[in-house]
Amino acid sequence: MAVGIYPGSFDPITNGHLDVLNRALDIFDKVIVLIAVNPKKTSRFSVEERKEMIKEAVNNPRVEVDSYDGLTVEYAKRHHSKHLIRGLRAVNDFEYELQLVAANNYLAPEVDTVFLMSKSDNIFINSSTVIEMHERGIDVSGLVPQSVLKRLKK
Helix, strand or coil, X not given: CCEEEEEECCCCCCHHHHHHHHHHCCCCCEEEEEEECCCCCCCCCCHHHHHHHHHHHHCCCCEXXXXXXXXXXXXXXXXXXXXXXXXXXXXXXXHHHHHHHHHHHHHCCCCEXXXXXXXXXXXXXXXXXXXXXXXXXXXCXXXXXXXXXXXXXX
16 A cells, blocks of 8 residues: 655645645545654644644545654654655745755665645745634634634634
8 A cells, every 4th residue: 555644844734745645645545744853943833733634624534644753754664654645836945945855865765756736826825824824814714614714714
């Protein structure tokens, strides 16, 4: 069984993330959405809230949601996955991702990264932009799943 790991902060998950996830399911038998926990970063939502939002938005038996505060490649090795899934929106995403791939290759050369390009209508969507737009009173209902929208409104 081919297992792909889709790591990210998902704070919150967006329709752009869901697009990448759904296309990854065309490639992999199972996808683990891995919430990367970074204690140095301030998050809008707790890890448990993010897990709930993702599970509500996805509801697919082939998708597992987990969290981890270590290196993603270490998690991949522990879960017998040889593939990380990353979404790309623009050139600056590629530059950042290229550095991550180089570091991951050094640590775990057996773990590969699969890049999926965002569809053009999702290129500008990222979690920070969604939150900022929502805080300024802009309707973000077309950018996030309902599970996120209801929590943003709280």
